[in-house]
Amino acid sequence: MSTVIKNGTIVTADLTYAADVLIEGGKIAAIGKGLVGDEVLDATGCYIMPGGIDPHTHLEMPFMGTYSSDDFESGTRAALAGGTTMVVDFALPNPGQSLLDALKVWDNKSGRAHCDYSFHMAVTWWGEQVFEEMAEVVDRGITSFKHFMAYKGSLMVNDDEMFSSFRRVGDLGGVALVHAENGDVVAELSARLLAEGNTGPEGHAYSRPPQVEGEATNRAIMIADMAGVPLYVVHTSCEESHEAIRRARQAGKRVWGEPLIQHLTLDESEYFNPDWDHAARRVMSPPFRNKAHQDSLWNGLAAGSLSCVATDHCAFTSAQKRTGIGDFTKIPNGTGGLEDRLPMLWTHGVNTGRLTPNEFVAVTSTNIAKILNMYPKKGAVLVGSDADLVIWDPEAEKVISAKGQQSAIDYNVFEGQHVKGLPRYTLSRGVVAWRDGKIESPEGHGEFVARPARPAVNRALSAWKELTAPRPVQRAGIPVSGV
Ligand SMILES: NC(=O)NCCC(=O)O
Numbered sequence: 001m002s003t004v005i006k007n008g009t010i011v012t013a014d015l016t017y018a019a020d021v022l023i024e025g026g027k028i029a030a031i032g033k034g035l036v037g038d039e040v041l042d043a044t045g046c047y048i049m050p051g052g053i054d055p056h057t058h059l060e061m062p063f064m065g066t067y068s069s070d071d072f073e074s075g076t077r078a079a080l081a082g083g084t085t086m087v088v089d090f091a092l093p094n095p096g097q098s099l100l101d102a103l104k105v106w107d108n109k110s111g112r113a114h115c116d117y118s119f120h121m122a123v124t125w126w127g128e129q130v131f132e133e134m135a136e137v138v139d140r141g142i143t144s145f146k147h148f149m150a151y152k153g154s155l156m157v158n159d160d161e162m163f164s165s166f167r168r169v170g171d172l173g174g175v176a177l178v179h180a181e182n183g184d185v186v187a188e189l190s191a192r193l194l195a196e197g198n199t200g201p202e203g204h205a206y207s208r209p210p211q212v213e214g215e216a217t218n219r220a221i222m223i224a225d226m227a228g229v230p231l232y233v234v235h236t237s238c239e240e241s242h243e244a245i246r247r248a249r250q251a252g253k254r255v256w257g258e259p260l261i262q263h264l265t266l267d268e269s270e271y272f273n274p275d276w277d278h279a280a281r282r283v284m285s286p287p288f289r290n291k292a293h294q295d296s297l298w299n300g301l302a303a304g305s306l307s308c309v310a311t312d313h314c315a316f317t318s319a320q321k322r323t324g325i326g327d328f329t330k331i332p333n334g335t336g337g338l339e340d341r342l343p344m345l346w347t348h349g350v351n352t353g354r355l356t357p358n359e360f361v362a363v364t365s366t367n368i369a370k371i372l373n374m375y376p377k378k379g380a381v382l383v384g385s386d387a388d389l390v391i392w393d394p395e396a397e398k399v400i401s402a403k404g405q406q407s408a409i410d411y412n413v414f415e416g417q418h419v420k421g422l423p424r425y426t427l428s429r430g431v432v433a434w435r436d437g438k439i440e441s442p443e444g445h446g447e448f449v450a451r452p453a454r455p456a457v458n459r460a461l462s463a464w465k466e467l468t469a470p471r472p473v474q475r476a477g478i479p480v481s482g483v
Pocket residue numbers: 058179283284285286312314333334335
């Protein structure tokens with residue numbers, strides 16, 4: 001059975017043109033005029049774009065004494081409803097746990113996904129076993145490794161561990177990811193704030209000023225450079241971090257920054273809301289910032305110094321958040337956003353003129369597919385690519401509300417936001433997954449996407465590192481000992 005999308009305008013990261021798209025066997029079979037298929041999807045007035053890829057989600061994540069409430073079933077449903085056709089989640093070994101055991105756990109969880117998915121592997125501790133298992137993880141198509149520089153006492157790794165891990169990732173041809181916040185300083189500030197009576201959710205924001213993020217980002221960049229590994233900085237939220245990334249990129253370092261839709265569109269005033277629940281629901285790390293930081297992030301997306309927009313979807317219910325009443329350090333960190341990333345970015349980015357539609361595709365899909373080495377299988381409208389597509393109606397509008405959302409939680413941090421630009425259809429490998437406001441792709445339709453190691457960026461970096469590696473100076477009559 002084939003499907004043809006007719007009367008639409010194809011928008012990719014670099015082209016905009018009118019054409020039909022024919023889909024066969026889950027892949028794009030032809031692009032052109034006058035194509036014919038068994039099922040016809042009408043895209044009149046719509047853009048046909050690569051489906052969104054969210055490079056940063058935490059579905060059913062064990063964290064801070066609980067589990068995030070959206071699992072792979074509800075989370076991927078939310079994704080498809082918002083035009084996202086693939087998520088990349090994090091396999092998270094407990095400190096001391098085998099990476100391969102953690103992978104089994106995430107394999108089991110992801111069986112219910114409605115759309116395709118992949119994993120990053122978190123490095124939460126360091127030792128010979130981790131070193132050895134990383135090779136097997138890469139062989140299984142998981143080539144990105146996340147390091148938490150915060151969450152002292154649970155997920156955080158120190159500089160020596162990070163340097164060892166980064167070197168290993170570099171040797172294996174992968175990409176290193178960092179949650180860049182100085183966890184020692186955060187712990188110190190948090191203790192002081194609590195002692196001074198700052199126990200409410202606003203204390204969370206006070207405990208994580210932009211400096212802790214800027215310092216950690218810069219440190220991670222320098223360590224990655226010494227280790228010879230490309231670096232991806234997740235949830236870049238402030239100018240200090242963006243500045244470090246911008247400077248590194250100008251110096252030729254292979255570094256990418258990922259702002260979240262939350263940081264682009266919501267600000268720190270949320271934490272001063274007199275309603276405790278309102279403020280606590282928005283507690284995440286890094287916290288929301290002020291308008292100047294938001295402007296920096298938007299400018300970075302337009303300028304190309306920031307590369308991707310994600311959600312870090314990690315949704316906790318109000319009841320879960322309330323475990324932190326009286327102590328902000330116990331509020332589970334995380335917010336949702338999977339269903340809202342594309343409509344919010346289109347509304348605040350494309351409709352305001354901050355981004356072109358092509359830039360929108362780049363930062364929500366194509367750049368991510370390229371960085372994570374799955375382009376053009378994903379992130380493209382090309383013959384042979386997976387038919388992961390969104391038929392985007394730029395005139396469709398709604399007011400975001402928790403009522404009727406796909407996410408399992410009882411609120412939405414974007415509640416009341418008026419968005420213009422919504423998916424008419426979302427297709428996952430050719431299957432219509434979202435139509436007329438309803439999910440159609442069955443639970444379990446999603447497949448794991450393996451990503452090969454050593455993309456071109458790694459090969460270039462390795463060649464350069466080899467060329468510039470330290471070499472002993474040959475001196476007449478003096479042997480070079482030890483070699
Ligand atoms: N971001 C956040 O607050 N929660 C999810 C875990 C993480 O990415 O740090």
